[in-house]
Amino acid sequence: MKALIAGAGRLGTQIAQVLAAAGNDVTVVDADADRINALQGQLAVRLVLGDACEPACLAQAGAHTADLVIAATGEDEDNLVISLLAKRQCAAPRVVARVNDSENAWLFDQRWGVDIAVPAATPLISLIEEATGATDTVALLRLSKAGVDIIETVITTHSRAVGKPLSDIPLPDGTVVATVIREGRPTVPGPAVRLQPGDELLLVSHSATEQEIHSAFQ
The missing domain is CATH 3.40.50.720 (NAD(P)-binding Rossmann-like Domain)
Incomplete structure (x- = not known):
């Protein structure tokens, strides 16, 4: 296309x-x-x-x-x-x-x-x-055949995750942060990356729901 x-x-x-x-x-x-x-x-x-x-x-x-x-x-x-x-x-x-x-x-x-x-x-x-x-x-974002989803969440000024490093965020089992998009640019997320308002996260998971992801960050 x-x-x-x-x-x-x-x-x-x-x-x-x-x-x-x-x-x-x-x-x-x-x-x-x-x-x-x-x-x-x-x-x-x-x-x-x-x-x-x-x-x-x-x-x-x-x-x-x-x-x-x-x-x-x-x-x-x-x-x-x-x-x-x-x-x-x-x-x-x-x-x-x-x-x-x-x-x-x-x-x-x-x-x-x-x-x-x-x-x-x-x-x-x-x-x-x-x-x-x-x-x-x-398919990159929704890999249903493999039982894997990529779930999106956006960090706001009111998110509980603001200012915290990724290593401090308790994620559901079988879930990893695939990328952090900051100011329009995707970055490889290391455990020391501190989340800022406006950050958009794409998480790969085979079991977590959108609500569970929301609860972890918001």
């Missing part, structure tokens, strides 16, 4: 990482040169510097041949424009748009080229499953 992601922020980067790891052809476009430069060598994706609200930029990024376009910027106005251009001018078969402000949710429909509108608070796993329309695309 060819996927085009507009927006190289935390969400766009995470989606790109997962889709690329699952073997998809992924392109990420963003107008912020610092963001694009920061991702060089970090992700196995094509990076395009430019404003995805411009038709020429979308065309350069490959929207005409993409199977999936995801508008994941932090601005609802931009996501609507990107969606409309992707659907109307580039004939993208599937367009997903992030809704940052719930008050704008009513705008995100097929009139603006949006096939699937995703609230900003939607968990990463659910968002990718919605975007791709098939859970097998995200």
Whole structure:
């Protein structure tokens, strides 16, 4: 599958990482040169510097041949424009748009080229499953055949785990922390890593429930 992601922020980067790891052809476009430069060598994706609200930029990024376009910027106005251009001018078969402000949710429909509108608070796993329309695309995240799940949890300022090293967090049996995503970048989690607000953890487990993971960190 060819996927085009507009927006190289935390969400766009995470989606790109997962889709690329699952073997998809992924392109990420963003107008912020610092963001694009920061991702060089970090992700196995094509990076395009430019404003995805411009038709020429979308065309350069490959929207005409993409199977999936995801508008994941932090601005609802931009996501609507990107969606409309992707659907109307580039004939993208599937367009997903992030809704940052719930008050704008009513705008995100097929009139603006949006096939699937995703609230900003939607968990990463659910968002990718919605975007791709098939859970097998995200086998990296949900390995049901092997009896293994990857469970996501986000550390907030109110989480009991804030400031604690991973070694102090009691995890359910058969559960390990696979990665800590901090400021959009995945890191290998050592036992001395101290958790900070905004950290997103992906945990691999063959037995723990989401509630058990939530209780351990929140």
